[in-house]
Amino acid sequence: MPSQVNQPLPGGYVLNGxxxxxxxxxxxxxxxxxxxxxxxxxxxxKEYLPSSxxxxxxxxxxxIEDEANLSTFRHGLKCFFEEGRALAxxxxxxxxxxxxxxxxxxxxxxxxxxVRGRTLQFHIQRNRAEFTETFIRRIFIHLMNGLREVHANxxxxxxxxxxxxxxxxxxxPVLLDFGAARITLSDEPMKLKPMYTAGxxxxxxxxxxxxxxxxxSDIYSVGASMYTCIAGTPPQAADARLEKDRLIPLRTLxxxxxxxxxxxxxxxxxxxxxxxxxxxxxELQKLLMVEPQDAGRRRFLDTLNKPISKFxxx
Amino acid sequence: xxxxIFQDSRQGDRSGNEDRVGYSFSKEVLLxxxxxxxxxxxxxxxxxxxxxxxxxxxxxxxxxxxxxxPQDFLVTAINxxxxxxxxxxxxxxxxxxxxxxxxxxxxxxxxxxxxxxGDSRLYVLRAxxxxxxxxxxxxxxxxxxxxxxxxxxxxxxxxxxKIYSCLGGVVPPIVAVxxxxxxxxxxxxxxxxxxxxxxxxxxxxxxxxRKQDIVGLLPGLITEAHRRAAGESDNLxxxxxxxxxQDDPRHADTQTLEDEQFTTSSNTxxxxxxxxxxDVTDEEIERAIAEIQDAIKRVPR
Numbered sequence: 001m002p003s004q005v006n007q008p009l010p011g012g013y014v015l016n017g018x019x020x021x022x023x024x025x026x027x028x029x030x031x032x033x034x035x036x037x038x039x040x041x042x043x044x045x046k047e048y049l050p051s052s053x054x055x056x057x058x059x060x061x062x063x064i065e066d067e068a069n070l071s072t073f074r075h076g077l078k079c080f081f082e083e084g085r086a087l088a089x090x091x092x093x094x095x096x097x098x099x100x101x102x103x104x105x106x107x108x109x110x111x112x113x114x115v116r117g118r119t120l121q122f123h124i125q126r127n128r129a130e131f132t133e134t135f136i137r138r139i140f141i142h143l144m145n146g147l148r149e150v151h152a153n154x155x156x157x158x159x160x161x162x163x164x165x166x167x168x169x170x171x172x173p174v175l176l177d178f179g180a181a182r183i184t185l186s187d188e189p190m191k192l193k194p195m196y197t198a199g200x201x202x203x204x205x206x207x208x209x210x211x212x213x214x215x216x217s218d219i220y221s222v223g224a225s226m227y228t229c230i231a232g233t234p235p236q237a238a239d240a241r242l243e244k245d246r247l248i249p250l251r252t253l254x255x256x257x258x259x260x261x262x263x264x265x266x267x268x269x270x271x272x273x274x275x276x277x278x279x280x281x282x283e284l285q286k287l288l289m290v291e292p293q294d295a296g297r298r299r300f301l302d303t304l305n306k307p308i309s310k311f312x313x314x
Numbered sequence: 315x316x317x318x319i320f321q322d323s324r325q326g327d328r329s330g331n332e333d334r335v336g337y338s339f340s341k342e343v344l345l346x347x348x349x350x351x352x353x354x355x356x357x358x359x360x361x362x363x364x365x366x367x368x369x370x371x372x373x374x375x376x377x378x379x380x381x382x383x384p385q386d387f388l389v390t391a392i393n394x395x396x397x398x399x400x401x402x403x404x405x406x407x408x409x410x411x412x413x414x415x416x417x418x419x420x421x422x423x424x425x426x427x428x429x430x431x432g433d434s435r436l437y438v439l440r441a442x443x444x445x446x447x448x449x450x451x452x453x454x455x456x457x458x459x460x461x462x463x464x465x466x467x468x469x470x471x472x473x474x475x476k477i478y479s480c481l482g483g484v485v486p487p488i489v490a491v492x493x494x495x496x497x498x499x500x501x502x503x504x505x506x507x508x509x510x511x512x513x514x515x516x517x518x519x520x521x522x523x524r525k526q527d528i529v530g531l532l533p534g535l536i537t538e539a540h541r542r543a544a545g546e547s548d549n550l551x552x553x554x555x556x557x558x559x560q561d562d563p564r565h566a567d568t569q570t571l572e573d574e575q576f577t578t579s580s581n582t583x584x585x586x587x588x589x590x591x592x593d594v595t596d597e598e599i600e601r602a603i604a605e606i607q608d609a610i611k612r613v614p615r
Binding site for chain 2: 010012013014074077078081084085088089090091098099100101102103108
């Protein structure tokens with residue numbers, strides 16, 4: 001396999017009527033660019049470009065070096081379509097919206113709404129004090145609305161983590177990057193290894209047996225994300241936990257006080273046995289909406305419909 | 315060989331695109347070609363299409379390893395394209411033979427050769443300067459040579475579009491050849507139709523290339539050429555190549571190609587035809603995109 005790095009499209013490059021501004025991020029399967037259409041509206045454009053396969057070290061066209069890779073490239077392309085197809089069917093304020101989908105430069109592009117804001121990851125690193133119980137519950141209750149919609153469309157996200165949750169300027173959480181969703185689609189071994197992020201991926205994702213994957217796999221990742229909001233650091237990786245479970249109990253890591261109920265919810269989501277977790281996003285959402293026992297100091301349900309933006313005064 | 319290549323062809327403000335562009339390369343040889351089908355003649359785009367297809371086809375036949383005489387090849391191929399256009403007109407009972415200009419360039423063993431008929435141009439740009447160029451087969455160029463016209467006034471001269479050599483004409487094309495140009499790292503060769511070169515002077519391209527590479531620069535420059543034509547833009551086409559450091563691994567190396575394997579790209583119909591593949595066919599890809607587009611339209615946002 002050549003060790004070349006895929007070159008992003010240059011700034012100023014005009015792609016199907018969108019002018020590329022700059023690359024925003026690049027992952028194992030794609031590069032995401034900030035781009036603008038003729039009216040100046042910003043979009044996030046995702047370019048399918050698996051770094052292990054496709055090669056673009058000159059010009060703008062993606063070149064595949066050998067026939068076997070071409071087949072794998074095209075298979076991955078199919079998965080990219082599945083992602084686009086599923087997302088196109090979802091119109092929900094808590095799920096990133098797909099605006100356009102087209103073919104160019106020998107690959108395909110997905111144009112998504114550009115969400116102004118920061119990732120949950122950014123907020124965790126900067127604003128630890130803001131992560132009150134009320135705030136965490138509210139973010140995840142809203143996020144479960146989006147995840148329910150995803151699951152209702154027979155799609156698993158499989159890479160939920162704070163870096164893939166955007167907090168829009170109005171405080172609304174938006175679920176992004178369905179790039180890992182591909183592994184639900186095929187059980188054959190292939191070059192496109194599933195992507196998972198240590199600490200957030202469910203144990204069954206490491207075993208890579210698609211039959212075991214389900215909404216509960218995303219629930220594990222949601223649990224790990226909530227854990228990170230509270231502890232400031234992700235839980236021990238699931239594959240290591242399967243060897244020897246050294247998950248540090250949340251209450252010993254928490255920097256501010258949270259209810260026992262919240263700790264229990266997070267721990268339930270992080271159960272290694274998937275049958276012991278909340279099985280659906282709706283179930284988890286209901287758990288999060290139950291007022292904790294000593295409710296005197298946190299009447300979060302009262303504030304549920306208020307904008308979250310005030311939590312980010314900066 | 316290591317080089318960066320870029321091509322684009324846009325309609326401008328015309329109702330159709332009569333320009334055709336293409337490039338094709340193997341391990342050791344690169345071909346670039348631009349043809350500008352002539353408006354005012356029936357089926358200009360057909361002539362341009364045949365020219366690019368025929369020259370590319372000849373190239374892929376002759377350049378399996380390398381061309382013995384690149385310059386001779388260019389002259390032969392352009393004349394063969396001319397004959398193919400005439401045959402097409404005869405076979406289809408066309409009242410008038412479609413015509414096209416043509417400029418083509420070969421790079422082999424670090425040396426460039428070129429040939430042209432008509433007013434599609436080739437520039438060689440080196441170190442921010444125009445280092446070599448083709449001379450148009452046009453009335454205004456003849457007048458400039460005779461000293462009766464300056465290059466500045468030529469741009470607005472009523473006869474600026476009149477050319478005396480083309481493919482598909484009553485007489486065979488006059489083919490001018492040039493080159494034997496030894497490439498240095500950073501040399502850029504630009505082939506373009508008059509829609510582009512009439513708006514953007516070579517010195518401007520050369521100057522801007524000091525700061526940006528062709529892939530970053532040229533798309534914007536084509537847009538600028540279109541804008542400068544103020545709503546009357548002809549078709550805008552170009553193919554450009556920058557010769558890279560031959561040992562710089564950041565640029566793809568044609569050595570990875572198999573012998574006798576060509577990488578080809580063009581805006582002609584025939585050469586554009588994608589390679590069928592058993593697991594995901596192009597039809598499937600197109601269908602998937604259509605489905606997604608459809609879903610995007612259907613689901614209220």
